[in-house]
Amino acid sequence: MPSTNQKKPRAHFRRVAPDDRARQLAEATLRCIQKKGSAGISARQIAAEAGVTQGLITHHFGEIGELVAYAFDVMSEGLLEAIMAATEAAPNTPQARLEAYIQASFSQSFFDQEVLRVWVVFWGLILHSPRMSSSQKREYSGFLTSIERLLIDLAANEGFVIADTRLAAIAFNALLDGLWLAWCLNPEAFRPEEGAALCRQWVEGLRRGASAQHQAGS
Amino acid sequence: MPSTNQKKPRAHFRRVAPDDRARQLAEATLRCIQKKGSAGISARQIAAEAGVTQGLITHHFGEIGELVAYAFDVMSEGLLEAIMAATEAAPNTPQARLEAYIQASFSQSFFDQEVLRVWVVFWGLILHSPRMSSSQKREYSGFLTSIERLLIDLAANEGFVIADTRLAAIAFNALLDGLWLAWCLNPEAFRPEEGAALCRQWVEGLRRGASAQHQAGS
DNA sequence: AGCGAAATTATACGATCATATAACAAGGTC
DNA sequence: GACCTTGTTATATGATCGTATAATTTCGCT
Structure with missing residues (x-):
């Protein structure tokens, strides 16, 4: 019964200073590369590793290549x-x-x-x-x-x-x-x-x- | 007028000995890597570079990683x-x-x-x-x-x-x-x-x- | 000449990709 | 305590991905 029609609430989060967030994303990127090499480089995987959504990468870095660099x-x-x-x-x-x-x-x-x-x-x-x-x-x-x-x-x-x-x-x-x-x-x-x-x-x-x-x- | 309803004929091809074809695909792979690095590694790009269809890679190598290796x-x-x-x-x-x-x-x-x-x-x-x-x-x-x-x-x-x-x-x-x-x-x-x-x-x-x-x- | 194996094309499918946009909420500021 | 900036989530879109399957053509063999 999928009748429980409760919309799942939007995830909570805490704001982080841009510089700190950038570093967190960079470290998540390094971990992804460590695990899967160049195949680990993708906005979704890195965002998941950092525990955030993909949009955050676009927001802070624009394109993914900028984050990798x-x-x-x-x-x-x-x-x-x-x-x-x-x-x-x-x-x-x-x-x-x-x-x-x-x-x-x-x-x-x-x-x-x-x-x-x-x-x-x-x-x-x-x-x-x-x-x-x-x-x-x-x-x-x-x-x-x-x-x-x-x-x-x-x-x-x-x-x-x-x-x-x-x-x-x-x-x-x-x-x-x-x-x-x-x-x-x-x-x-x-x-x-x-x-x-x-x-x-x-x-x-x-x-x-x-x-x-x-x-x-x- | 798109009325010319002629189905485009299936592309012609010539059979090649499996060893020769494998080498052709390998050389196409090297050219793709040369041009775009690891981003150039994909069945579609390599097949296009070699002038064949993607299915040929599966046929000769199974998975793409085998071709790269x-x-x-x-x-x-x-x-x-x-x-x-x-x-x-x-x-x-x-x-x-x-x-x-x-x-x-x-x-x-x-x-x-x-x-x-x-x-x-x-x-x-x-x-x-x-x-x-x-x-x-x-x-x-x-x-x-x-x-x-x-x-x-x-x-x-x-x-x-x-x-x-x-x-x-x-x-x-x-x-x-x-x-x-x-x-x-x-x-x-x-x-x-x-x-x-x-x-x-x-x-x-x-x-x-x-x-x-x-x-x-x- | 034509039969048959297999090399090749063509197409389909679901997953994942990068990126854009809109809605939302957190937290400093007044 | 309300407001406003902006960090963040959520969602959508179209492209590309790997691979499976079926249809078709080539060519050696007899």
């Missing part, structure tokens, strides 16, 4: 800030700071499959979203500059020469991203501490003057 | 085979073979944004597709083994020691993938020949004994 910003900036905080917290020597950067990169907080899964999906999205691409360029530049400073200080302190610090930073960051990727796709391939050791060995190669050899075009 | 296999195996072919074609010295591997990796054929775009999208898909993940594990192992052999031969020939060749291969491959990724996301960051130089410098670090330092757990 914002979620990328949140994650990306959080990552760089956290790694830099760990670096700043280390003793003020070039060696200790670089070591802190490496250790943070392979610590449980970041070298975590659930985190890296999201990261890898974003990489695939950046290529087709100008909005996300510009964020990535900015963040990438931030990472490079940080690494470059660490390397310059180390070289000055220990008295060795780096032929091109920008390129060296690109290589270091590439090694880091590549290890993140490889471990994320294949966690049994190596252990986090082995990944950190591989980064240290790259630095050791730098110490021993490897960067002065085999320059492009030589 | 097969497309990944096609691309992945093709890549490894092509790089290995370039390596085999080099003079039979460890130095020349490793150099050929590096040069192939940064040659216009592979170090190409249109190719790498697809590669990066696949990375994001692997994480949520057991079928693709098992393909990736097999292919990754193939890459590692190839690199490991190159490094072992080089070390034996030049008389230096690599502490752990498996880990060294992992690092080399990670550097390569990381440089592919960085350049794909940010092509203005460095030139292909600079990427190749960074790989050579990593090898130079290996020559100078960097891998014996800073072992994990020491």
